[in-house]
Amino acid sequence: MSIQQLPGTANSLGATWDGQGTNFALFSENATRVELCLFDENGEEARYELKEVYNFVWHGYFPSVKPGQHYGFRVHGPFDPEDGHRFNPNKLLIDPYALAIAGNVTPGQSIFGYTWLEPEEDLGCNIEDSADAMPKCVVVDPTFDWKGDESPNTPWNETIIYEMHVKGFTMQHPKVPKGLRGTYAGLAHPAAIKHLKSLGITAVELMPIHHFHKTPSYLTSKGLSNYWGYDSLNYFAPFSGYSAGGMNGEQVKEFKTMVRSLHTAGIEVILDVVYNHTGEGNHMGPTLCFRGIDNASYYRLVKDNERYYMDYTGCGNSLRMSHPQVLKLIMDSLRYWVQEMHVDGFRFDLASALARELFEVGTLATFFDIIHQDPVLSRVKLIAEPWDVGDGGYQVGKFPLLWSEWNGKYRDTVRDFWRGEDSTLGEFALRLTGSSDLYEHTGRRPQASINFITAHDGFTMRDLVSYNDKHNEANGEGNRDGESHNRSWNCGEEGDTDDPEVLQLRIQQQRNFLATLMLSQGVPMLLAGDEMGRSQYGNNNTYCHDDELSWLDWSLPKEEKELLRYTRKLVKLTKDHPVLRRRNWFYGREIHGSGIRDIGWFNVDGEPMHDEWTAGFVKTLTVFLNGEEIATPDRHGEQVVDDSFLLMFNAHYEVLEFALPKRFRDTENTDWPERRWKLLIDTKSEGFVKRTKNYKKNDRVTVAARSLVVLQSKL
Secondary structure, three states: OOOOOOOOOOOOOOOEEOOEEEEEEOOOOOEEEEEEEEEEOOOOOEEOOOEEEEEEEEEEEOOOOOOOEEEEEEEOHHHHHHHHOOOOOOOEEOOOOOOEOOOOOOOOOOHEEEEEOOOHHHHOOOOOOOOOHOOOOEOOOOOOOOOOOOOOOOOOOOOEEEEEHHHHOOOOOOOOOOHHOOOOHHOHHHHHHHHHHHOOOOOEEOOOOEEEEOOOOOOOOOOOOOOOOOOOOOOOOEEHHHHHOOOOOOHHHHHHHHHHHHHOOEEEEEEEEOOOOOOOOHHHHHHOHEEEEHHHHHEOOOOOOOOOOOOOOOOOOOOOOOOOOHHHHHHHHHHHOOOOOOOOEEEEEHHHHEOOOOEEOOOHHHHHHHHOOOOOHHHHHEEHHHOOOOOOOOOOOOOOOOOOEHHHHHHHHHHHHHOOOOOOHHHHHHHHHOOOOHHHHHHOOOHEEEEOOOOOOOHHHHHOOOOOOOOHHHHHHOOOOOOOOOOOOOOOOOOOOOOOOHHHHHHHHHHHHHHHHEEEEOOEEEEEOHHHHOOOOOOOOOOOOOOOOOOOOOOHHHHHHHHHHHHHHHHHHHHHHHHHOOOOOOOOOOOOOHHHOEEEEEOOOOOOHHHHHHOOOOOOOEEEEEOOOOOOOOOOOOOOOEEEEEEEEEEEOOOEEOOOOOOOHOOOOOOOOOEEEEEEEEEEEEEOOOOOEEEOOOOOOEEOOOOOEEEEEOO
């Protein structure tokens, strides 16, 4: 195969089809030669040297190359690991800017740049060719009929996030056609969208869909695979394994169709992105992309010992954010997903690692400064996982304006409260009201707090109340992997049980967690399956299980159907009542003349909280939310007025009688206004009560052990 090559341009990295031909461009600062490799339908390879170089970008234009063409690169240069260079032209490399990639990596010796038998391990160059073991990049026609698609642009305070796995969500869904299950098309299917809509979800947060290393040898040797996808090999191509189509770029249009369908249903799409490290691992990892293109430019290497990688992620390497080309790669990727793929935001995995410019985390790191001023990215939803594994990496509450954060302190505090740990109610109150101690000083609002109790990494909510300890034996690591300190409680018996009292308490605790999540100020994030009691049988690290252990089970027994109905009602309650999704902080004072404050805190006797705030043994609290004192107006400037609520929390092991509030501390001579309170939720029973009961002044409310009661006062 011999085709014409023209100089082309360095302005557009990757493979760019212009309607007549394709321009190829690859950045490599330290390469001495770059070859473009084109593959025909039989897998036969033809190599073309890219002789044009401008600003370290190697480029060429090929008039006859059309969409569907499979390709890769071979990059020449020094193989000198001790000096940070690992060039090896025997390794076919993935284009970092490829818009589509076909297939997965085949494990074996050929994909490694060094020879395993060498006495110095990674210092000996491996000349075995890797082309047959490598996925191929695909030239893509980017045109697509969006049919007037627009983002729902859901305000932060009205957002309900659902964290999910593209494949796991529909893989066992009985109403999704078998050929579409586990795919982008499956998620776009009306049956899948119906569940999300009925639940009240406004945004799906998709676990990684950038093309990733699915088959690392350390997992395939145990019959496992990389299911979660936190090992990216490219930041532009949607993972081909989630496509119902073929291997010629169809996954791009399929992904766009999915986004368009979700937008039509009013659901935003947020991507979980992994820009902190790649799937090539440490110095003993394979050569698949960045390592072979320009190792010293793309990765943070150990100073004075550049054979090794700085690892702030626990995954073997960290991208070199201080290099302008790495910053450009990430920014180009982010803009591409917003402008071309129409996604609505991003959740940044181990975001603290992105801020490390030297050895410390700084909120004024270049990466955050660039995003702050970017006209495209500054307008989308930005969520940080505010920690990494390096020193000083736990940065909850320290990210800059525009950013929301996974609030790990919310998760820990709520878990501790409901399992009955001795801790101060003061912190629980802060988490319930949006964590002002973490976010207000930076000028942010309660929506900076992404509230969650469970996420993909850890126990599901059902397992959180069913296991004291992790049970990860199926991962093949001797149960050593995964978090050991889970703040979980099995309610009296480990794992499966027939004890009706234990089972009742577990359902009750799930109702408590779900209600607390939906009644808290901030943005709630629900883990897929928690709404219907999904279990992973005590495994809190299912990253390597692409099977029924990780997939959602849609065959629901009675109690799980009831939990699903309960969750739907909770979400609807939150969405229907502005006092539960305020745009700004509570002021702790009267604002609009109702005669009482916007929020009140009371003990079990209905008296204002005082010494109880710091008494670790106190596990009861009544919270008053005043719907007539919402400070911020609606989008038309009108005052927002709502019903009022009393939330009665009892994490004690005994039934208690709660008195209705009597007075605020600074108005002790003023009686509490006469109100009629309707019983709305009792987590001890079925959740939302069927036979309502009314309460008035001087009445007492029975709150069962380890339960939550919600009372509502209509306007």
